[in-house]
Amino acid sequence: MLEQQQQQQQELAIGERALFDRLRSGPPGFRFRNWAGTFQSQPRWYLAPETEQDIVGIIHAARRTKLGVKAVGSGHSPSDIACTDSVMLNMDKMRRVLAHDAEACTLTVEAGIRLHDLHRELERRGMALSSVGRISDQSIGGAIATATHGTGIAFGDLSSAITGLVLVDGTGARRECSAQSNPDLFDAARCSLGALGIVTRVTVQCEPAFMLRAVQTPTTLDAVLDDLDGVVRSAEHVRIWWFPHTNSAVVWRASRTPADTPKQSPESLVRDRLYGFHIYQLQLYKARCAPDDIPRLAQEHFARRFDRRLEWVDDGYRVFNFDCLFPQYVNEWAVPLELAAPVLRQLRSWVDAQQQEKHGARVHFPVEVRFVRECSVWLSPAYKRTICHVGIIMYRPYHAPVPYKRYWRAFEDIMRAHQGRPHWAKAHTMTYRDLVDAYPRLSDFSGLREACDPDGIFVNDYIRRHITPPDPARGRPKL
Numbered sequence: 001m002l003e004q005q006q007q008q009q010q011e012l013a014i015g016e017r018a019l020f021d022r023l024r025s026g027p028p029g030f031r032f033r034n035w036a037g038t039f040q041s042q043p044r045w046y047l048a049p050e051t052e053q054d055i056v057g058i059i060h061a062a063r064r065t066k067l068g069v070k071a072v073g074s075g076h077s078p079s080d081i082a083c084t085d086s087v088m089l090n091m092d093k094m095r096r097v098l099a100h101d102a103e104a105c106t107l108t109v110e111a112g113i114r115l116h117d118l119h120r121e122l123e124r125r126g127m128a129l130s131s132v133g134r135i136s137d138q139s140i141g142g143a144i145a146t147a148t149h150g151t152g153i154a155f156g157d158l159s160s161a162i163t164g165l166v167l168v169d170g171t172g173a174r175r176e177c178s179a180q181s182n183p184d185l186f187d188a189a190r191c192s193l194g195a196l197g198i199v200t201r202v203t204v205q206c207e208p209a210f211m212l213r214a215v216q217t218p219t220t221l222d223a224v225l226d227d228l229d230g231v232v233r234s235a236e237h238v239r240i241w242w243f244p245h246t247n248s249a250v251v252w253r254a255s256r257t258p259a260d261t262p263k264q265s266p267e268s269l270v271r272d273r274l275y276g277f278h279i280y281q282l283q284l285y286k287a288r289c290a291p292d293d294i295p296r297l298a299q300e301h302f303a304r305r306f307d308r309r310l311e312w313v314d315d316g317y318r319v320f321n322f323d324c325l326f327p328q329y330v331n332e333w334a335v336p337l338e339l340a341a342p343v344l345r346q347l348r349s350w351v352d353a354q355q356q357e358k359h360g361a362r363v364h365f366p367v368e369v370r371f372v373r374e375c376s377v378w379l380s381p382a383y384k385r386t387i388c389h390v391g392i393i394m395y396r397p398y399h400a401p402v403p404y405k406r407y408w409r410a411f412e413d414i415m416r417a418h419q420g421r422p423h424w425a426k427a428h429t430m431t432y433r434d435l436v437d438a439y440p441r442l443s444d445f446s447g448l449r450e451a452c453d454p455d456g457i458f459v460n461d462y463i464r465r466h467i468t469p470p471d472p473a474r475g476r477p478k479l
């Protein structure tokens with residue numbers, strides 16, 4: 001293996017080697033780990049390009065010497081989607097603002113910019129993203145590569161907010177696309193899983209900066225499911241948490257409020273962090289040896305942090321984001337909106353049945369339910385259907401395993417039976433064959449991928465498993 005590596009390294013021409021040395025990033029032997037520490041890889045080269053020209057040079061060199069290339073944003077995907085043992089591109093130096101169109105309310109930025117920085121740049125120009133997910137640590141390039149979403153029945157995911165982009169494909173060619181120019185590439189590249197090329201710049205559709213008033217109220221799952229349609233439409237942005245092993249739920253509703261509304265904070269962040277991060281984490285850690293305590297902990301967790309009305313007012317992006325506490329196992333799928341209630345009922349029945357079993361599964365965290373408007377992005381879970389995202393989470397201690405796979409399997413079975421589409425950032429067991437049924441444009445995407453990347457330099461294990469047509473010798477991916 002080492003010999004092979006040295007041989008390939010020697011094959012870099014002098015100019016290519018100089019380019020790689022100039023762009024070297026991170027310490028020698030750098031090991032990439034995703035945010036949750038669930039996947040890792042050791043890239044042979046970890047490079048931080050500064051310009052599009054650098055990326056073109058890297059791709060020509062990689063293609064000639066048969067190296068693979070993967071961009072990485074902030075490494076927040078809870079799967080191996082960004083992993084490579086070949087060339088990893090740290091996009092942190094490509095984070096500049098390139099153009100502002102006040103009339104169209106768009107901003108063009110380099111793809112490495114983190115959402116936190118993007119919010120600040122937008123704020124300075126009186127603009128904001130219309131819908132944001134739980135965190136803003138991601139790069140915009142990484143976020144759109146996996147169709148990252150927030151919630152709101154009238155709001156699309158981040159990929160659908162892109163009005164134009166530029167990528168460098170696997171031949172080193174620079175390709176520009178928008179709804180008017182190269183529309184197929186545009187609809188594919190807005191959620192590309194990093195398989196079509198390195199996205200260097202994107203234009204983001206924004207709206208004038210806004211304040212949100214959010215109100216969080218405790219309720220029951222029964223009440224939510226009895227009128228899910230009403231709940232979903234009861235505010236601009238609605239998120240539901242259901243606490244497994246209980247009938248307790250929380251509905252978070254947020255809508256735009258006049259700019260002069262005084263800002264209001266819901267509670268002591270210090271207390272929340274102290275309980276949420278340290279005490280609750282310790283309780284879950286202890287529950288590894290006493291899993292039957294978990295249903296009681298779920299009830300206590302709800303009572304301590306969620307069983308009261310909370311209200312807050314702030315800039316939109318600050319209200320969308322919240323503290324995701326500590327590393328977790330996560331899985332998330334989307335189903336058509338009209339199937340959301342049956343899916344949640346079935347999931348509850350399964351959890352209840354497990355609770356009756358002596359060694360049945362015990363669930364640590366609330367199930368998160370969000371809504372996204374349909375769009376035309378080929379690989380968005382919201383392609384041509386308005387969807388309900390259902391996310392499941394389990395605690396992940398740093399140094400000890402917890403059993404989560406039975407829960408994952410049951411969840412996936414339920415989602416598959418209800419036309420589910422997995423969230424691309426998360427680890428799932430769908431093969432190309434299943435995905436072709438779930439994502440009607442997957443085979444078109446796959447064809448375009450071959451055209452953009454004839455030598456497969458962007459193909460890593462994840463792309464091979466899920467996006468390239470099947471190798472009969474390969475079985476179902478493992479959780």
Ligand SMILES: Cc1cc2nc3c(=O)[nH]c(=O)nc-3n(C[C@H](O)[C@H](O)[C@H](O)COP(=O)(O)OP(=O)(O)OC[C@H]3O[C@@H](n4cnc5c(N)ncnc54)[C@H](O)[C@@H]3O)c2cc1C
Pocket residue numbers: 035036070071072073074075076077078081082091111112132133134135137138139140141142143144145146147148149150193194195197198199200324425
């Ligand atoms: C705590 C936490 C909270 C989260 N909350 C949400 C949420 O609310 N909603 C949601 O939908 N998701 C959520 N996610 C998932 C997250 O948004 C996605 O995993 C997102 O892709 C991460 O962005 P990143 O910059 O870290 O990308 P990475 O994980 O680094 O990369 C993801 C993919 O993008 C590719 N990529 C990155 N940059 C480029 C580029 N410039 N050109 C081409 N390809 C590129 C990579 O090669 C890889 O294939 C959350 C994840 C965590 C850990």
